[in-house]
Amino acid sequence: MPPDRADKEALAEDWTRLVARLQGNAPFADNALAAGLFAALALGISADSRGFANDFGLSHALVLREVVVLEDEMGLIAVTREDPRTQRRFLALTPEGERRAAVARTPA
Amino acid sequence: MANDMFIGKKSKAAGGWGALKSCGKQLLETRKPLAGAMTMLKANQPDGFDCPGCAWGDPNHGSSFEFCENGVKAVAWEATKLRVPPEFFAKHTVAELRTWSDYDLEHQGRLTHPMRYNATTDRYEPVTWQAAFDEIGALLRGFDPDQVEFYTSGRASNEAAFLYQTFVRLYGTNNFPDCSNMCHEASGVALIDAIGIGKGTVLLEDFEKADAIFVFGQNPGTNHPRMLADLRKATERGAQVVAFNNLKEKGLVRFADPQKKLEMLVGGSEPTSTMYFQPRLGGDMAAVRGMAKIVFAADDAARAAGSAPIIDDAFLATFTTGMDDWRALVEATPWSVIEEQSGLTEADLRRAAEVYIASNATIATWAMGITQHRHSVQTIREIANFMFLRGNIGREGAGLCPVRGHSNVQGDRTVGINEKAPKALLDAMERELGVPMPRTPGHNVLEAIGAMLSGTAKAFIGLGGNFARATPDSALIAQAMDKLDLTVHVATKLNHCHLLPGKVGFVLPCLGRTEIDRNSKGVRQIVTVEDSMSMVHGSGGINLPASAELKSEVAIVAGLAMATVGSTVVDWDAMADDNDRIRDLMARVLPGFDDYNTRVRVPRGFWLRNPASEREFRTPTARANFGAFDLPDQTEWQMRADKPDTFVLQTMRSHDQYNTTVYAMNDRYRGVYGEREIVFINPADMDGLKVESGERVSLVTLSNDGIERRITGFRVVPYDIPRGCIAGYYPELNALVPYNSFGEWSFTPTSKSVLVRVTRDAA
Numbered sequence: 001m002p003p004d005r006a007d008k009e010a011l012a013e014d015w016t017r018l019v020a021r022l023q024g025n026a027p028f029a030d031n032a033l034a035a036g037l038f039a040a041l042a043l044g045i046s047a048d049s050r051g052f053a054n055d056f057g058l059s060h061a062l063v064l065r066e067v068v069v070l071e072d073e074m075g076l077i078a079v080t081r082e083d084p085r086t087q088r089r090f091l092a093l094t095p096e097g098e099r100r101a102a103v104a105r106t107p108a
Numbered sequence: 109m110a111n112d113m114f115i116g117k118k119s120k121a122a123g124g125w126g127a128l129k130s131c132g133k134q135l136l137e138t139r140k141p142l143a144g145a146m147t148m149l150k151a152n153q154p155d156g157f158d159c160p161g162c163a164w165g166d167p168n169h170g171s172s173f174e175f176c177e178n179g180v181k182a183v184a185w186e187a188t189k190l191r192v193p194p195e196f197f198a199k200h201t202v203a204e205l206r207t208w209s210d211y212d213l214e215h216q217g218r219l220t221h222p223m224r225y226n227a228t229t230d231r232y233e234p235v236t237w238q239a240a241f242d243e244i245g246a247l248l249r250g251f252d253p254d255q256v257e258f259y260t261s262g263r264a265s266n267e268a269a270f271l272y273q274t275f276v277r278l279y280g281t282n283n284f285p286d287c288s289n290m291c292h293e294a295s296g297v298a299l300i301d302a303i304g305i306g307k308g309t310v311l312l313e314d315f316e317k318a319d320a321i322f323v324f325g326q327n328p329g330t331n332h333p334r335m336l337a338d339l340r341k342a343t344e345r346g347a348q349v350v351a352f353n354n355l356k357e358k359g360l361v362r363f364a365d366p367q368k369k370l371e372m373l374v375g376g377s378e379p380t381s382t383m384y385f386q387p388r389l390g391g392d393m394a395a396v397r398g399m400a401k402i403v404f405a406a407d408d409a410a411r412a413a414g415s416a417p418i419i420d421d422a423f424l425a426t427f428t429t430g431m432d433d434w435r436a437l438v439e440a441t442p443w444s445v446i447e448e449q450s451g452l453t454e455a456d457l458r459r460a461a462e463v464y465i466a467s468n469a470t471i472a473t474w475a476m477g478i479t480q481h482r483h484s485v486q487t488i489r490e491i492a493n494f495m496f497l498r499g500n501i502g503r504e505g506a507g508l509c510p511v512r513g514h515s516n517v518q519g520d521r522t523v524g525i526n527e528k529a530p531k532a533l534l535d536a537m538e539r540e541l542g543v544p545m546p547r548t549p550g551h552n553v554l555e556a557i558g559a560m561l562s563g564t565a566k567a568f569i570g571l572g573g574n575f576a577r578a579t580p581d582s583a584l585i586a587q588a589m590d591k592l593d594l595t596v597h598v599a600t601k602l603n604h605c606h607l608l609p610g611k612v613g614f615v616l617p618c619l620g621r622t623e624i625d626r627n628s629k630g631v632r633q634i635v636t637v638e639d640s641m642s643m644v645h646g647s648g649g650i651n652l653p654a655s656a657e658l659k660s661e662v663a664i665v666a667g668l669a670m671a672t673v674g675s676t677v678v679d680w681d682a683m684a685d686d687n688d689r690i691r692d693l694m695a696r697v698l699p700g701f702d703d704y705n706t707r708v709r710v711p712r713g714f715w716l717r718n719p720a721s722e723r724e725f726r727t728p729t730a731r732a733n734f735g736a737f738d739l740p741d742q743t744e745w746q747m748r749a750d751k752p753d754t755f756v757l758q759t760m761r762s763h764d765q766y767n768t769t770v771y772a773m774n775d776r777y778r779g780v781y782g783e784r785e786i787v788f789i790n791p792a793d794m795d796g797l798k799v800e801s802g803e804r805v806s807l808v809t810l811s812n813d814g815i816e817r818r819i820t821g822f823r824v825v826p827y828d829i830p831r832g833c834i835a836g837y838y839p840e841l842n843a844l845v846p847y848n849s850f851g852e853w854s855f856t857p858t859s860k861s862v863l864v865r866v867t868r869d870a871a
Contacts, residue, residue: 061157064650068624072652085184087650 015039021104027074033058034066038076041091042101050088060087067091076100115779115801115825156711158637158647160186160263160621161766162332163512165312165641166712176333181764181771186620187651190217192602197223197232206607210577210839211770214601218617220655225595225613232606232615237659237667240614245671247594247612251566253280253546256594257556260286260525261572262514265621265635266644267690268661269516270698271683272571273524275669277537278677282550284527287573287767288517289553291476294484294854295510296521302492302733303501303508304726307518309718310471310507311641316341317505320348320467322460323381324392324491325477325860329359329777330763332511332640335473336363339380348463351381353477354389354758355788355835356828358777383460388451389756389833390743390861392478393487395450395457396494397739400438402461403497418465423499427723430734434493437736449743451830469505470495475513476760480860482740484851489735496732502723512640514767515621519638522716523698527552536697541677553579554855557847560588567594567610569668571661572618574768576605580845580857581817598664600654603768618661624649625660633660633687636708638716645713662687744861745832752796753867755789757807758860759838759845768839775837780825787866788827788835797866799824804869809844809862817844820869834866 018039028035046052076097161182223232296306328335364377407418500506527550559565592610666684707714748754762775809817
């Protein structure tokens with residue numbers, strides 16, 4: 001069931017807060033898009049690259065580039081399924097990703 | 109009974125659900141973007157991503173590939189998980205692989221390692237990059253540079269192409285056969301004489317402001333699908349779109365926009381044209397002349413009646429020269445000739461001309477249907493003349509627009525892939541590098557083929573492409589390539605051309621445009637491309653490379669260059685490691701590329717100024733030149749002399765195809781499934797041939813050079829096409845296109861006007 005307006009605004013606040021925390025440290029310090037995608041996955045806002053691109057009004061190609069960063073360079077997400085024609089990638093946090101998300105969500 | 113199971117239901121409109129299903133997409137429920145997030149995230153992404161498909165302008169740089177069926181196909185084709193490793197070559201001899209189709213070869217997946225041909229085992233074997241560069245360099249140093257043909261595909265980025273031409277000119281030749289020789293060369297030749305630059309003069313935004321758009325010899329639904337959305341928007345706001353196309357093409361009739369979700373749900377679509385004319389092959393010049401005749405007559409009548417003139421006196425007097433000679437020719441051309449060559453009636457052309465007269469801003473677009481005839485340059489000059497009459501150039505919503513094929517074919521020419529390079533470019537290269545550049549014109553594609561056939565060419569270096577399939581007379585080309593001492597192919601996937609190795613042959617695998625290219629410091633590199641509207645923009649990869657062994661095209665060119673000409677003049681290592689350094693060099697050499705590295709990093713990049721679009725005509729007369737050319741004495745259609753077994757053939761792409769790459773075996777807009785060896789023909793002509801739908805026929809080229817060109821077993825498909833004209837797929841039908849039949853001044857193969865005899869095959 002889609003979130004109502006209040007839920008959605010709360011979610012947006014959570015997401016914004018999490019992105020800000022992630023960006024406070026490497027490896028997200030200079031990569032807002034990777035932080036944004038990771039935060040969206042961690043909060044259950046998006047589950048795939050194209051959904052995230054649509055939600056945030058971004059080009060899918062640019063999101064795909066960050067999927068590579070998060071998967072292959074940071075090891076924080078895994079691609080669970082891929083549509084070979086659209087390149088849409090379904091994503092999940094790895095155990096390291098879960099750990100990183102939990103740390104970031106814990107208030108200092 | 110004839111088998112016509114391969115002919116199925118045609119799509120009602122281009123695009124639509126079919127396109128989405130074909131792409132395997134699911135539309136998402138619209139959700140409101142999270143407030144404030146977009147700006148922050150977008151601000152961090154300056155690099156963009158250029159669809160490796162067509163050269164149509166891209167207003168949403170980075171996402172358009174998703175909503176364009178062919179963009180999706182192009183990206184998916186490159187991003188395949190399948191691989192062609194050395195073990196593949198160990199299993200298959202080259203002779204065996206030659207029996208495979210290009211479709212099968214390319215669908216094996218991505219090349220992963222540099223490979224060297226071993227003639228003893230007839231197999232490609234792995235080789236190290238350095239060994240490959242060293243051997244190629246040593247061999248190249250042993251040839252006269254003019255004995256080597258350096259081919260370029262329109263896939264090559266500006267950086268790779270610029271570095272390539274630098275290397276080749278330092279090596280000592282201008283032999284640059286390239287894919288534009290086979291497509292829009294006629295546009296370049298005609299427009300340079302007419303307006304002083306061989307490029308179109310419109311921006312994408314002009315399509316939003318035109319009152320009328322004339323589309324000549326073009327099938328955007330398949331070849332540049334994103335153009336359909338712009339045509340549809342034009343008709344929706346009341347503009348007229350007048351299409352001239354030999355075949356009735358779905359995309360030029362209606363288009364369902366995949367980005368309009370409600371329309372997708374209810375199965376709606378909107379028109380992409382308001383008038384559709386089907387001239388005979390080679391008849392477009394006559395059609396334009398007929399319209400011009402009507403415009404002149406209307407102008408005379410208006411003046412006589414004391415009304416405002418139709419033609420733009422002020423523009424013509426200030427900016428053009430030569431109209432009187434052309435007008436005399438137009439008025440001397442009888443309607444009988446115009447109707448005979450075009451296949452359209454005076455009444456048809458009057459309707460079209462009235463649209464032109466009523467329009468205050470008109471764009472003319474064209475593609476291969478115009479450029480691949482004997483008289484293509486003359487036809488494009490006729491289109492330009494027609495547009496000059498009402499000042500339809502150099503102002504908002506008006507202009508000339510040759511629509512290019514491959515995504516960077518225009519850019520490659522801009523950065524120096526030109527067998528007859530402008531003096532200014534060579535002068536600038538000499539100033540920058542401090543060494544002389546070769547000044548003797550080099551070979552275009554047909555001259556390269558001639559040199560290979562005569563044995564004067566010793567080596568072929570291919571920066572992408574599938575030369576042996578893309579060129580006419582494929583069988584002859586195969587024989588010619590076999591005789592070469594050296595062949596080198598830079599490629600992402602295996603294709604037929606690689607299976608025609610010279611005495612020494614290499615296949616060097618490169619990164620595709622979709623793949624992330626990191627330099628030795630781990631910094632992501634971008635490349636740049638130029639679209640049909642002269643917008644130059646940056647593109648960074650989005651996927652991991654298919655293999656750790658792959659090198660970028662830039663790195664491969666630099667490796668070849670270093671091994672061949674050394675690093676005394678150019679520091680190839682430094683160039684290979686940092687595309688910004690290449691762009692800095694380009695900025696110092698190429699006009700309009702100042703501050704290149706900064707300007708390509710803004711969204712959509714920058715517009716490479718086209719003086720003609722601001723009515724600055726850099727011709728010898730400093731004006732736009734009318735061209736006064738007679739119509740052909742006879743078009744090929746007239747040469748067939750109404751013989752029921754003789755036709756004019758055009759080759760073209762299917763919908764599941766991009767140049768020589770065949771993504772799948774269907775052509776759903778034309779209702780053909782699972783088969784490519786077909787011939788589209790008018791049902792009345794089938795009666796004349798006494799063939800039924802699905803029956804097989806043979807085609808023989810009617811030429812007088814003593815070479816028999818024949819194909820057999822092609823199925824007949826009834827289609828809405830003028831009588832006496834037939835069509836079928838490239839590259840299969842290239843075997844019928846004589847390499848020695850080409851456009852006057854353009855040397856473009858006449859792939860849209862091949863005279864053939866058709867006979868029914870024995871059952």
